[in-house]
Amino acid sequence: MLPRPEHVTCTDVESTIRGWRALARRQWPLALALALLVFIELSTYYEMVPNIWWQVPGTLLLGGVAVVAPRQPFDAALVGAATVLFSSVLLHVVDSPIPLAFAGWLTPSETGAVMAMMAYVIRQAPKGRAVAGSAALLLAIAASYLLRHKAPIDYEEGYTAPPTPLYDLLQADLLALALAxxxxxxxRGRDTERRRSLAAAVTAAQQAERMALARELHDVVAHHVTGMVVHAQAAKLVATRDPAAADRSLDLIANSGTEALSAMRRLVGTLRQAERTNGAPGAAGEATTDLGADLRRVAEQSAAVGPPVRLVLQLPEHPRPEVARSVLRVVQESLTNARKHAHGATAVTVEVTPVAGALRVSITDDGQGTRHDRGEPVGGSGGFGLVGMRERVELLDGRFSAGPGPDGGWTVHAELPLREGES
Incomplete structure (x- = not known):
């Protein structure tokens, strides 16, 4: 009798908390600079400009969005543009002029926040979103020209500063935009170069470690095999004269062979552990006889570095070992692809259930794919990828499909027969 479906949700609260702490350590200079600008603006012009306090809500909200922008730069750019727009509408309704403007009719603190958001979205977001986020901020700046107006400040009694020419305003805008x-x-270029250098260094270190382990494995095996050859030759020479000595030589050969196999297992195990440690996050490594535990381990490892993973498991008691290993590999590689290519994904659902003599595997995400959308074979950890998944499933007389889901995201389906010869 099949067990009831098991639902497991993997989240990483501790990693979220650490992320916010790291953000605070990284962003406090920007927060301090924006707060200082707001203080200077209010303390300098609060007696000269009526209703200046109406600028405070929008200014504070815009600064807060700029500080947390590195977490979701595209969303922050859209929220920042909306904040500038609604703040401009509010200032227009209450008729509160701007005492000092830099980009558009934005105050210096608003200008600094907008420039920071534009720099973040260009640095971190995909190209399309970077352009869209920057365009939204530019439109918000342009709207400030129509909705806001600058306060005429009396520098001396009887003298009012003339309005700033439009040419000078555009110069200031272009300077701010060029800097951002x-x-x-x-x-963005530095980040790309750093990622390439890090990937090359990691690959070189992995290759060096594997070569060292291979040399050690060769030395160990050569040592034991040499002893076995020597004992075999000795046993052959004394077999007719001293059968007892030949028996002792055969025992030594068996012991040497056992030691050689044990040494090989230890070294190969070390190599696999190094691959799990240095390889892609969430690599399943060596499968066990408990498919459910293996799937939960892979889901937890993936959720620790990517979107939460929801497992729906209804497993037969004793699936074929090759089927269990293939299910594990399909789930592992699908989760790896989701982390790499499903931008903006908030959840990944993994379902493994029996149906009509087969084990059905379904992995879906709600992200926005990149190479997936073009239907190209995408490599996972170890280069398995979609092509490898399809080949593995079809070798077991199963069925495999992958493509965009009906509601967006990406979906992988596989069905593997529970008994050999069924399809």
Whole structure:
């Protein structure tokens, strides 16, 4: 009798908390600079400009969004643009002028927050979203020209500063935008170069470690095999004259062979452990006889570095070992692909249930794919990928399909026969 479906949700609360702490350590200079600008603006112009306090809600909200922008830069850009727009509408309704403007009719603190958000979205977001987020902020700046107006400040009695020419305003806008875009592109290029250098260094270290283990394995096996050859030759020479000595040589050969096999297992196990440690996060490594425990381990490892994973398991008691291993590999590689390519995914659902003499595997995510959308074979950990998954499933007389889901995201389906010869 099949067990009831098992539902497991894997989340990483501790990693979220650590993420916010790291963000606070990284962003406190920006938060301090924006707070200082707001203080200077209010303390300098609060007597000169009526209703200046109406600027405070929008300014504070915009600064807060800029500080947390590295977590979701595209969303932050959209929220920042909406904040500028609604703040401009509010200032227009209450007729509160801007004492000092830099980009558009934005205050210096608002300008700094918008520039920071634009730099973050250009640095971190995919190209399409970077362009869209920057365009939204530019439109918000343009809208401030129509909705806000600058306060005429009396510098001396009887003298009012003339309005700033539009040409000077556009110069200031272009300067601010050039700084923001340039900073974003510069750090985007640095990030790409750093990732490539890190990947090359990790690959080189892994290769060096594997070569060292291979040399050690060769030395150990050569040592034991040499002893076995020597004992075999000795046993052959004394077999007719001293059968007891030949028996002792055969015992030594058996012991040497056992020691050689044990040494090989230890070294190969070390190599596999190194691959699990240095390889892609969530690599399943060596499968056990408990498919449910293996799937839960893979889901927990994937959720620790990616979106939460929801497991729905209804497993037969004793599936064929090759079927269990293939199910584990399909789930592992699908989760790896989801982490790499399902941008913006909030959850991944893994279902493993029996149906009509087969074990059905379904992995779905709600992200926005990149290479998936073009139907290209995407490699997972170890280069398995969609092509490898299909080949493995079809070798077991199963069925495999992968493609965009009906409601977005990406879906992988596989059915593997529980008994050999069924399809």
């Amino acid at each position: 875009v340039g900073a974003g592109l510069y750090f």
